[in-house]
Amino acid sequence: MPDETVTITIDGNEIEVEPDIYVLEAAERLGIWIPTLCNYRGLTPYGACRLCTVEATKGSRTRLVTSCNYPVSDGLVIRTDTERIRTARRILVELLCARHGKVGVIKQLAENVGVTKPRFGEGNEPCVLCGLCVRACAEMAKAYAIGFAQRGTERIVTTPYNEPSEACINCGACAKVCPTGAIYIEGADEIRHDEIMLGPNSAIAVPTMQAVPNVPALDPEQCLYFRRDGCGICAPNCPADAIDYSMQDEEVEVDCGTVVVATGFQTFDPSVAEQYGYGRFKNVMTSLEFERLSNAAGPTGGDILLHDGTKPESVAILHCVGSRDEHYHRYCSRVCCMYSLKFAHLVREKIGARVYELYIDMRAFGKGYEEFYDRVLREGALLIRGKGAEVTDFATNEAEQGKLIVKCEDTLAAVQRRIPVDMVILSVALEARSDAKEIERLFKLSSSEDGFFLERHPKLAPVETTTDGVFLAGCCQSPKDIPDTVAQGSAAAAQALSLILRGETTMSGACSEINEELCSGCRICMEVCTYNAISYDEEKKVCRVEPSLCKACGTCVAACPSGAIKGKHFTKEQILAEIEGVMQ
């Protein structure tokens, strides 16, 4: 509470408030309900609906005022529930019902004020002329694209000359504030399968339900405060005062001795494989997109729906899209067979649709996996051994009209099949991230031909890299499922921990050493060191070897053009002495 306050009384309750607020807000703080329709926190009050009328007594004068824009003053006495006010509210709501009585919000309002039989009829016009959209467009978006036109009973909300507006920035603020849904965004209710978020989102939102940390994040590219210097409604409304528009990205430097690289994977983008129609057909989606669709925290609440919102009656799941394929990735992505079976199980269970699984081999290698495969077979999924070759919408008979037709060769039955389905799920390959090369450079990692990072030894050192102190975990090293990832992660953590907890490390006496006086700062040694053991001192302009990392391989010793590097235990003198000893 700021220093200057005023005290007002509402329905006999005293409250101390800042002097620059309106009566409505004071009533809200006291928990006293006053009906409103044209008011919205964050927009300037308009005073058009008159529903918030209250009796205000200042000194000896009492009059009826609208609480949404009547300023508080010391000693003000407000009454919200007199017979006069109740009568006024009822008649006002009856007048609203004449044009809007069937609209949800107005029906609710009628119930709240006790209007059971509106005497002027019940219309169903959605726009109640509250003006919230106009004010939102003016104050939040600062676009001024819509406004009121005509006068009196002809009044409407529209764009200038009723023409499509060039000033509209498509922010959706108008639809958001509209109390009756009279303004809506066209296409907003479509299920868009091709976006991971599957639908439009607010500029400030928790990215996904399972986000870590599970708090909202503000997107400056969508946010009207940043785009238009408008809105700004979230910050003052946050009870924890947690929103700070001036926050900048921070670059934090952390000194650490161990790093676990767990940068994950990305899915193969099947648009390059045009035969599957991804991006062309609305109901062809990747496995990750289907995963989001069927998630209870997803945009449909877990309902499996086609693009137009209806339930599919048949689904085809195509294995090995991008994997085991000499055009894209030769390797097997390991996880897809099992999750594809999971999808089949989900579809059968949730909507009972027909499910076709088109596979090359069924890889059910893990604990309980084979048993699950059996179960899915018994549940009635139709498994066809043959990679899906093409998805088309060209129908050749009536049964195929309006469907997606999956063409394949059923190798076990030795026939070619055309399978008409409603929805196609592509089990896409797991591949190395497109930015994996940058990580490699950073940590001096190596990667195999397919882009996944190389471990030090495939059998005996699966989580270590050639650089001491840098470990690998998860799919950045190779595709694997969750149990394996967890196991690998634990291993990497354990190894990292053991390094940290040791406190001191034993080094072999053999390591390289750079003579700073001879070093010219050419950094050729840095390039050849595979263990990332050499660093460059910017101030002194010379290189230095980190003894704990050096493996005494001697490559830098040979490479140094100035002869500035000495390999301890392998100095010229020591080698010559060894040779001498052997010659004797």
Next chain:
Amino acid sequence: MNKLTSTADLDALYSKLQAAHDPDKKAIVICGGTGCLGGGAGVVIETFRKELAERNLNDEIEFRVTGCHGFCERGTLMVIRPEGIFYQRVKPKDVPDIIEQTVLGGKVIERLLYCDESNGKKPIVHEKDVPFYKKQMRLIFGMNGEIDPKVIEHYILHGGYQALAKVLTTMKPEDVIAEIKKSGLRGRGGGGFPTGRKWETCRNAPLGPDKVRYVICNADEGDPGAYMDRSLLEGNPHLVIEGMLIGAYAIGSPEGFVYVRHEYPLAVANAALAIEQAREAGLLGENILGSGFSFDIRISRGGGAFVCGESTALMASLEGQTGEPRAKYVHTVERGLYDSPSNLNNVETWANVPIIMGKGADWFASIGTENSKGTKVFSLVGKIRNTGLIEVPMGITIREILYGIGGGVPGGHRFKAVQTGGPSGGTIVVDEKGATQRVGEPTSAWTGTFLPESLLDLAVDFESLTEAGSMMGSGGMIVMDETSCMVDVARYFLTFLTEESCGKCLPCREGLRQMLAILDRICEGKGEHGDIELLEELSNVIMDTALCALGGTAPKPLLSTIRYFRDEYEAHIYDKKCPAGVCKALITFSIDPQACTGCGVCAKACPPDAIYTRTPAAGETAPKLRKGRELHDIDPDKCIKCGACFDACKFDAVVKE
């Protein structure tokens, strides 16, 4: 004319004009106000100009076109000076006679004289003897009959801008405010707020972002039937300009606006010309008369909305936004135009200022009543013999206005009610015991009320009218006789207000619409029991909750007509009859066989041919029926209730009931 750089220059010009002015010179002064122009004055004026030029009389005879003279019933009006001979209903064909016989020959043309119908039709020669003018006190309007509004020298000749000179040289702004307060001047737009107090509040209010204060003249004048402001602005714009100058000096404002409604092109033209001439003369602009005070005025036109007469809607419109009112919990004197302190006054209020400052507050306060000083201009219209603009001292009774000046109700009809103030009017009635009853809370300019016969002795005064439940209003005075249906009148005003509602707030937009729907039903004979109570219920809520005075006072005419003419409503609803014979659905026309002569004039007049002929039925007498003729009768299915037969029948055989 040369720029006046000091009050000495103004004095010198005044002396020069006075010296050159010959009061005995022959002059033809003709009314060029919109009313007379509408009646053909334009052709008369052109004819005069042509005739005078052809006869080479332009040096000998001065021809002057002035603003509205006020006696609009009798236009085209003119006065021959120096004798002051008053001619009315002048036509172009009268022009040669006037020039030859009266102006040159000194003889009076009887047929052009005004005849006093209340005094045996006696013809009156001189303007000053015309009863219409005699009973008035034309402080503001007097000059309308003398000066050409397009010539600033005329205004100066009659002492114009002297008050301004006195204020600028001898008074401090605070002194001016004190003088206005002392005079007791109250707003003439209908609100009646003490002008001096308003100026003081505006002067003392903290500045807004522009760091200026504004003065505004409200010339929106939307009330149907009211045209006082129009005639003032057309006929004597300098009076208003001088008033604004003095006000701006007192308040400390460098910029003023005149907001004129779109439908007043002549007022806009004359005011614009006057402003330009005043600028040229150095009376507007920088360093006025060398005083260091600078002030200029801009004219802004309305867009055709009655609601823009409301102060906050007017200011929104001035700013270029939609003319919609806003809450007035913070007054416009403190935060108005462009969020700055703004002083808005009506045209007539501004016009009073130079007169007060010229002759002194004490003199002004000696006119009128205890609480209402000075004069008020009314537009007297409707069922009254002498329609026109009148200026009377406060305290005169309504009866005196209607009968002494207005000449009473013509055509042998009976007075029924007079509506004062505008479309948001009400009625006052006094019951048998003489007690007055108040209708609703008195609010502001927009209320006008109906006064029945019993209340005609009320004095025109802010307080006494309010106490009796009526209101001064802006000055419209509409007279009604027994041929006016009060239900229909209420419906007329409600239709007007429904169309003019800005539509922002719910009670006005939807409430008035529902009330009008009920009234329409009643006038169509579909009224139901409970309608009157429903109308009252709606009215109370609308008055309680509307955002501005348009909605807030809209139910008043209706409420007062219900209250004092409830019998008419009940006749419409229960008997399905319109006692005044106005509401078409409720009246029937029939032909009385006792009076019908069979002449057939009615049948000729009937547009849908609804009149047929017949022989008298068995046992029916037709005493007036001429030989060889047949009785006429009206087919009710075809009758469209136009009343043509009623007007055509010379034998009163057509019955309207």
